[in-house]
Amino acid sequence: MKRESVIQFLKFSIVGLSNTIVSYLVYAALLFIGVNYIVANIVSYFAGVINSFYWNNKFVFDNERSDLSSLISSFSKLLASSAFTGLIINNILLYFWVSVLGISSILGPLLNLFVTYPLNYILSKYWAFK
Template identity: 35%
Template sequence: MYQKILQFIKFGFVGASNTLISFIIYYALVYLNVNYIIANVVGYIISSVWGYILNKKWVFKESTEKTSKSVIKYYIVYGSSFFINILCMYIFVDALNISKIIAPILTIAITVSYNFIFNKVWAFNNA
């Protein structure tokens, strides 16, 4: 039980660092008048590479032999999470008129659980 709690805490740390990287990129690009969807895409892609590396080596401690399989699964999870992210951003900003500054914070609350569950049970299922 302790190992699962520790693993979730590590995943949370990786997620927090992903979020920080993604937000820095997003807000910098929005500040430079880049469209919020494009800014979101760029931040998401860069932070997902960071997240894969940390999740593979530190959180789920996957062996190198399984890298090609896990990277495909990881990006299927993050790809589907990305679409959830974009849909939420669109709904929050364009449909509900929520600030494009606040919308990513609301969106992250939805995608974090989704990402942990599917990475744990499918992408890195040997952990």
């Protein structure tokens, strides 16, 4: 791996950690007030996408294009790519962990990271912010 790619991956990891914290706090707060775990997961997904877009655009992929059409294009691609991992795969896995295997709804989203994190990086790097 080139040095730039390693640095970019480390930056992506930092943003990913902040995104995970934001998403998880929203998810846990919604569970605490009695929201269904799937609904809480969907709402927390959107909080995470907004956080992710801002920091990936500015900090990770150094997207210097700041015109509205470029921002909308990048955000739309991020939303589409992360919808695949963040909504579809994430909710399928969460349902599997919680409803099929009986794993705690608090632990389920953390298990999902092992699948969704690598997919998000690849889709962000090669499509959303390309």
